[in-house]
Amino acid sequence: MYSLTETIKNQVETALQEDIESGDITAQLIQADTQFEVQLICREQATLCGTDWFNLSFLQLDSTLKIKWNANDGDTLQADQTVCTISGNARAILSAERTALNFLQTLSSTASITRFYQNLISETPCRILDTRKTIPNLRLAQKYAVRCGGGLNHRTGLYDAYLLKENHLAACGDMAIAVQQARQLQPKVLLEVEVENLQQLEQAIECKVDRVLLDNFTLDMLHKAVKMNNSEIQLEASGDITEENILQVAKTGVDFISIGALTKHIRAIDFSLRFVD
Numbered sequence: 210m211y212s213l214t215e216t217i218k219n220q221v222e223t224a225l226q227e228d229i230e231s232g233d234i235t236a237q238l239i240q241a242d243t244q245f246e247v248q249l250i251c252r253e254q255a256t257l258c259g260t261d262w263f264n265l266s267f268l269q270l271d272s273t274l275k276i277k278w279n280a281n282d283g284d285t286l287q288a289d290q291t292v293c294t295i296s297g298n299a300r301a302i303l304s305a306e307r308t309a310l311n312f313l314q315t316l317s318s319t320a321s322i323t324r325f326y327q328n329l330i331s332e333t334p335c336r337i338l339d340t341r342k343t344i345p346n347l348r349l350a351q352k353y354a355v356r357c358g359g360g361l362n363h364r365t366g367l368y369d370a371y372l373l374k375e376n377h378l379a380a381c382g383d384m385a386i387a388v389q390q391a392r393q394l395q396p397k398v399l400l401e402v403e404v405e406n407l408q409q410l411e412q413a414i415e416c417k418v419d420r421v422l423l424d425n426f427t428l429d430m431l432h433k434a435v436k437m438n439n440s441e442i443q444l445e446a447s448g449d450i451t452e453e454n455i456l457q458v459a460k461t462g463v464d465f466i467s468i469g470a471l472t473k474h475i476r477a478i479d480f481s482l483r484f485v486d
Contacts, residue, residue: 216349221265223346224308233304245484246296251286252479256324258282258357259316260293262350266309271301283320283357294485306482314477315347316354321478323358323471326455335459335466338363338445342469351472363467370399372422378402384409388416401445410434414441422467424448428457435462 251257257280267274274297280286295302327337337360343351352362364370371391373384381387384402391400401420402413407430413421414437423434425448438444445465446458458466 213349213353217261217265220346220350221262221269221308224311225266225269225305228308229304236300236304239299241300243299244297245299245302246294247302247482247484248294249292250481250483251288251290251292252481253288255286255317255478256320256358257284257286257292257317258320258354259313262312262316263309266312267295267301267305270305271298273297274301310480310482314480315475316350317478318475319351319354319472320358322475323355323360326452326468327359329452329455330459333459335463336361338465338467339471340467340469341366342473344472355471360471364399371395371401373402375403375405384412385416388418407433407437410437414438418442420445422447423463428461431458431461431463
Protein backbone atom coordinates (compact mmCIF):
# COMPACT_ATOMS: atom_id res chain seq x y z
CA MET A 210 0.00 0.00 0.00
CA TYR A 211 1.28 3.47 -0.85
CA SER A 212 1.88 6.01 1.88
CA LEU A 213 -0.16 9.20 1.67
CA THR A 214 2.93 11.13 0.51
CA GLU A 215 3.54 8.67 -2.32
CA THR A 216 -0.15 8.71 -3.17
CA ILE A 217 -0.21 12.50 -3.46
CA LYS A 218 2.83 12.49 -5.74
CA ASN A 219 1.41 9.79 -8.00
CA GLN A 220 -2.04 11.37 -8.17
CA VAL A 221 -0.69 14.83 -8.99
CA GLU A 222 1.70 13.54 -11.64
CA THR A 223 -1.10 11.55 -13.30
CA ALA A 224 -3.51 14.49 -13.19
CA LEU A 225 -0.99 16.94 -14.65
CA GLN A 226 -0.11 14.53 -17.45
CA GLU A 227 -3.80 14.08 -18.23
CA ASP A 228 -4.34 17.84 -18.46
CA ILE A 229 -1.11 19.14 -20.01
CA GLU A 230 0.12 16.10 -21.98
CA SER A 231 2.45 17.47 -24.71
CA GLY A 232 2.19 21.06 -23.47
CA ASP A 233 -0.16 23.89 -22.49
CA ILE A 234 -0.53 25.66 -25.82
CA THR A 235 -2.53 28.54 -24.33
CA ALA A 236 0.11 29.30 -21.68
CA GLN A 237 2.71 29.43 -24.45
CA LEU A 238 1.12 32.69 -25.60
CA ILE A 239 2.60 34.32 -22.48
CA GLN A 240 6.24 35.38 -22.42
CA ALA A 241 8.30 32.70 -20.65
CA ASP A 242 9.69 35.05 -17.97
CA THR A 243 6.38 36.74 -17.06
CA GLN A 244 5.80 36.88 -13.28
CA PHE A 245 2.53 37.50 -11.47
CA GLU A 246 0.58 36.83 -8.27
CA VAL A 247 -2.82 35.24 -7.74
CA GLN A 248 -5.11 34.82 -4.74
CA LEU A 249 -7.14 31.70 -3.97
CA ILE A 250 -10.66 32.71 -2.92
CA CYS A 251 -13.23 30.40 -1.32
CA ARG A 252 -16.71 31.52 -2.34
CA GLU A 253 -18.67 29.65 0.34
CA GLN A 254 -18.31 28.32 3.86
CA ALA A 255 -16.36 25.07 3.77
CA THR A 256 -13.85 22.84 5.51
CA LEU A 257 -10.48 23.12 3.81
CA CYS A 258 -8.76 19.96 2.59
CA GLY A 259 -6.21 19.13 -0.07
CA THR A 260 -3.47 21.73 0.40
CA ASP A 261 -0.67 19.22 -0.25
CA TRP A 262 -2.25 18.18 -3.57
CA PHE A 263 -2.78 21.83 -4.45
CA ASN A 264 0.80 22.81 -3.62
CA LEU A 265 2.39 19.94 -5.50
CA SER A 266 0.32 20.63 -8.60
CA PHE A 267 2.10 23.98 -8.88
CA LEU A 268 5.52 22.98 -7.58
CA GLN A 269 5.78 20.06 -9.99
CA LEU A 270 5.80 22.61 -12.81
CA ASP A 271 7.98 25.21 -11.08
CA SER A 272 9.62 24.53 -7.74
CA THR A 273 10.43 28.24 -7.29
CA LEU A 274 6.78 29.29 -6.99
CA LYS A 275 5.89 30.88 -3.64
CA ILE A 276 2.68 29.67 -1.98
CA LYS A 277 1.51 31.30 1.27
CA TRP A 278 -1.47 29.81 3.09
CA ASN A 279 -3.79 31.62 5.50
CA ALA A 280 -5.49 28.38 6.63
CA ASN A 281 -4.69 24.70 7.18
CA ASP A 282 -6.45 21.46 6.26
CA GLY A 283 -9.38 20.98 8.63
CA ASP A 284 -9.97 24.71 9.15
CA THR A 285 -13.39 26.24 8.51
CA LEU A 286 -13.38 28.77 5.67
CA GLN A 287 -15.85 31.61 5.30
CA ALA A 288 -17.39 32.87 2.08
CA ASP A 289 -15.08 35.16 0.08
CA GLN A 290 -12.11 34.37 2.31
CA THR A 291 -8.63 34.66 0.80
CA VAL A 292 -7.15 31.25 1.47
CA CYS A 293 -3.68 31.58 -0.04
CA THR A 294 -1.53 33.56 -2.46
CA ILE A 295 0.74 32.21 -5.19
CA SER A 296 3.48 34.20 -6.88
CA GLY A 297 6.00 33.38 -9.57
CA ASN A 298 6.09 32.26 -13.18
CA ALA A 299 2.81 33.00 -14.94
CA ARG A 300 2.97 30.03 -17.30
CA ALA A 301 3.43 27.52 -14.48
CA ILE A 302 0.64 29.04 -12.38
CA LEU A 303 -1.86 29.01 -15.25
CA SER A 304 -0.93 25.49 -16.38
CA ALA A 305 -1.37 23.99 -12.90
CA GLU A 306 -4.45 26.01 -11.92
CA ARG A 307 -7.18 23.58 -13.01
CA THR A 308 -5.50 20.46 -11.66
CA ALA A 309 -4.84 22.13 -8.30
CA LEU A 310 -8.40 23.40 -8.01
CA ASN A 311 -9.86 20.02 -9.00
CA PHE A 312 -8.11 18.35 -6.07
CA LEU A 313 -8.94 21.14 -3.62
CA GLN A 314 -12.63 21.46 -4.49
CA THR A 315 -13.19 17.68 -4.37
CA LEU A 316 -11.37 16.96 -1.12
CA SER A 317 -12.78 20.04 0.59
CA SER A 318 -16.23 18.82 -0.41
CA THR A 319 -15.75 15.48 1.37
CA ALA A 320 -14.26 17.23 4.42
CA SER A 321 -17.15 19.71 4.50
CA ILE A 322 -19.96 17.16 4.33
CA THR A 323 -18.21 15.03 6.96
CA ARG A 324 -17.95 18.04 9.29
CA PHE A 325 -21.62 18.80 8.61
CA TYR A 326 -22.79 15.32 9.62
CA GLN A 327 -20.45 15.07 12.60
CA ASN A 328 -21.69 18.41 13.90
CA LEU A 329 -25.29 17.18 13.68
CA ILE A 330 -24.52 14.42 16.22
CA SER A 331 -21.98 16.32 18.33
CA GLU A 332 -24.13 15.95 21.45
CA THR A 333 -23.65 12.17 21.30
CA PRO A 334 -20.50 9.98 21.51
CA CYS A 335 -21.35 8.43 18.13
CA ARG A 336 -18.79 8.92 15.33
CA ILE A 337 -19.14 9.20 11.56
CA LEU A 338 -17.45 6.57 9.38
CA ASP A 339 -16.74 6.55 5.66
CA THR A 340 -17.09 3.60 3.26
CA ARG A 341 -15.34 2.15 0.19
CA LYS A 342 -17.69 4.09 -2.10
CA THR A 343 -14.92 6.41 -3.23
CA ILE A 344 -13.88 7.99 -6.53
CA PRO A 345 -11.57 5.48 -8.28
CA ASN A 346 -7.89 6.18 -7.55
CA LEU A 347 -8.78 8.84 -4.95
CA ARG A 348 -9.54 6.56 -2.00
CA LEU A 349 -6.67 7.52 0.29
CA ALA A 350 -7.20 11.17 -0.58
CA GLN A 351 -10.91 11.07 0.23
CA LYS A 352 -10.34 9.10 3.42
CA TYR A 353 -7.82 11.75 4.48
CA ALA A 354 -10.53 14.34 3.75
CA VAL A 355 -12.96 12.48 6.01
CA ARG A 356 -10.44 12.73 8.85
CA CYS A 357 -10.01 16.46 8.16
CA GLY A 358 -13.78 16.81 8.56
CA GLY A 359 -13.77 15.10 11.95
CA GLY A 360 -14.87 11.65 10.83
CA LEU A 361 -13.17 8.28 11.17
CA ASN A 362 -12.08 5.84 8.50
CA HIS A 363 -13.68 2.46 8.02
CA ARG A 364 -11.41 -0.15 6.43
CA THR A 365 -9.21 1.18 3.64
CA GLY A 366 -9.87 -1.76 1.33
CA LEU A 367 -10.53 -5.47 1.18
CA TYR A 368 -7.18 -6.30 2.75
CA ASP A 369 -7.12 -4.57 6.15
CA ALA A 370 -10.40 -5.61 7.81
CA TYR A 371 -13.10 -8.23 7.48
CA LEU A 372 -16.66 -7.29 6.55
CA LEU A 373 -18.73 -10.45 6.18
CA LYS A 374 -21.86 -9.71 4.18
CA GLU A 375 -24.82 -11.88 3.21
CA ASN A 376 -23.13 -13.45 0.17
CA HIS A 377 -19.92 -14.16 2.09
CA LEU A 378 -21.88 -15.95 4.80
CA ALA A 379 -23.86 -17.95 2.25
CA ALA A 380 -20.70 -19.00 0.43
CA CYS A 381 -18.96 -20.03 3.67
CA GLY A 382 -21.92 -22.02 4.96
CA ASP A 383 -22.98 -19.95 7.97
CA MET A 384 -21.79 -17.14 10.23
CA ALA A 385 -20.08 -19.31 12.84
CA ILE A 386 -18.00 -21.10 10.22
CA ALA A 387 -17.05 -17.83 8.48
CA VAL A 388 -16.04 -16.16 11.76
CA GLN A 389 -13.98 -19.18 12.84
CA GLN A 390 -12.13 -19.25 9.52
CA ALA A 391 -11.50 -15.50 9.67
CA ARG A 392 -10.06 -15.72 13.17
CA GLN A 393 -7.74 -18.51 12.11
CA LEU A 394 -6.56 -16.70 8.98
CA GLN A 395 -6.12 -13.16 10.38
CA PRO A 396 -6.63 -13.21 14.17
CA LYS A 397 -5.55 -9.60 14.78
CA VAL A 398 -7.66 -7.98 12.05
CA LEU A 399 -10.96 -6.21 12.79
CA LEU A 400 -13.82 -8.63 12.14
CA GLU A 401 -17.19 -7.12 11.28
CA VAL A 402 -20.38 -8.85 10.22
CA GLU A 403 -23.31 -7.25 8.43
CA VAL A 404 -26.73 -8.26 9.75
CA GLU A 405 -30.24 -7.51 8.54
CA ASN A 406 -32.31 -8.50 11.57
CA LEU A 407 -32.13 -9.04 15.33
CA GLN A 408 -31.78 -12.82 15.00
CA GLN A 409 -28.59 -12.39 12.99
CA LEU A 410 -27.37 -9.83 15.52
CA GLU A 411 -27.86 -12.34 18.33
CA GLN A 412 -25.78 -14.87 16.40
CA ALA A 413 -23.04 -12.30 15.76
CA ILE A 414 -22.86 -11.51 19.48
CA GLU A 415 -22.57 -15.22 20.24
CA CYS A 416 -19.73 -15.47 17.70
CA LYS A 417 -17.91 -12.65 19.53
CA VAL A 418 -17.18 -10.57 16.44
CA ASP A 419 -15.58 -7.15 16.91
CA ARG A 420 -18.27 -5.06 15.25
CA VAL A 421 -21.70 -5.52 13.70
CA LEU A 422 -23.03 -3.45 10.82
CA LEU A 423 -26.78 -2.98 11.30
CA ASP A 424 -27.99 -2.72 7.73
CA ASN A 425 -31.08 -0.56 7.17
CA PHE A 426 -32.42 -1.09 10.69
CA THR A 427 -35.41 1.02 11.69
CA LEU A 428 -35.09 3.25 14.76
CA ASP A 429 -37.09 0.73 16.78
CA MET A 430 -34.78 -2.08 15.66
CA LEU A 431 -31.72 0.01 16.51
CA HIS A 432 -33.01 0.62 20.06
CA LYS A 433 -33.62 -3.11 20.46
CA ALA A 434 -30.21 -3.93 19.02
CA VAL A 435 -28.42 -1.63 21.47
CA LYS A 436 -30.33 -3.14 24.38
CA MET A 437 -29.69 -6.69 23.19
CA ASN A 438 -25.99 -6.00 22.67
CA ASN A 439 -25.53 -4.53 26.16
CA SER A 440 -22.19 -2.96 25.12
CA GLU A 441 -20.71 -6.35 24.22
CA ILE A 442 -19.45 -5.36 20.77
CA GLN A 443 -19.31 -2.24 18.60
CA LEU A 444 -22.45 -1.38 16.66
CA GLU A 445 -22.46 0.47 13.34
CA ALA A 446 -25.65 1.78 11.74
CA SER A 447 -25.75 2.08 7.96
CA GLY A 448 -28.25 2.62 5.18
CA ASP A 449 -30.71 5.43 4.48
CA ILE A 450 -28.94 7.91 6.79
CA THR A 451 -29.95 11.52 6.12
CA GLU A 452 -29.48 14.87 7.82
CA GLU A 453 -33.10 14.59 8.98
CA ASN A 454 -32.69 11.29 10.85
CA ILE A 455 -29.00 11.06 11.75
CA LEU A 456 -29.37 12.53 15.24
CA GLN A 457 -32.17 10.09 16.05
CA VAL A 458 -29.98 7.24 14.87
CA ALA A 459 -27.04 8.43 16.96
CA LYS A 460 -29.24 8.78 20.04
CA THR A 461 -30.15 5.08 19.89
CA GLY A 462 -26.71 4.38 21.33
CA VAL A 463 -24.88 2.93 18.32
CA ASP A 464 -21.14 3.54 18.26
CA PHE A 465 -20.78 4.47 14.60
CA ILE A 466 -22.79 5.64 11.62
CA SER A 467 -21.31 4.91 8.18
CA ILE A 468 -22.32 7.15 5.28
CA GLY A 469 -21.39 6.48 1.67
CA ALA A 470 -22.50 9.98 0.67
CA LEU A 471 -19.36 11.45 2.25
CA THR A 472 -17.34 10.34 -0.75
CA LYS A 473 -19.83 9.70 -3.53
CA HIS A 474 -22.59 12.34 -3.21
CA ILE A 475 -20.29 15.32 -3.24
CA ARG A 476 -20.65 18.82 -4.66
CA ALA A 477 -17.45 20.66 -5.49
CA ILE A 478 -16.62 23.58 -3.20
CA ASP A 479 -16.43 26.87 -5.10
CA PHE A 480 -12.81 28.05 -5.20
CA SER A 481 -11.31 30.48 -7.71
CA LEU A 482 -7.89 31.93 -8.47
CA ARG A 483 -7.85 35.66 -9.14
CA PHE A 484 -5.01 37.78 -10.53
CA VAL A 485 -3.67 40.38 -8.12
CA ASP A 486 -3.41 43.69 -9.98
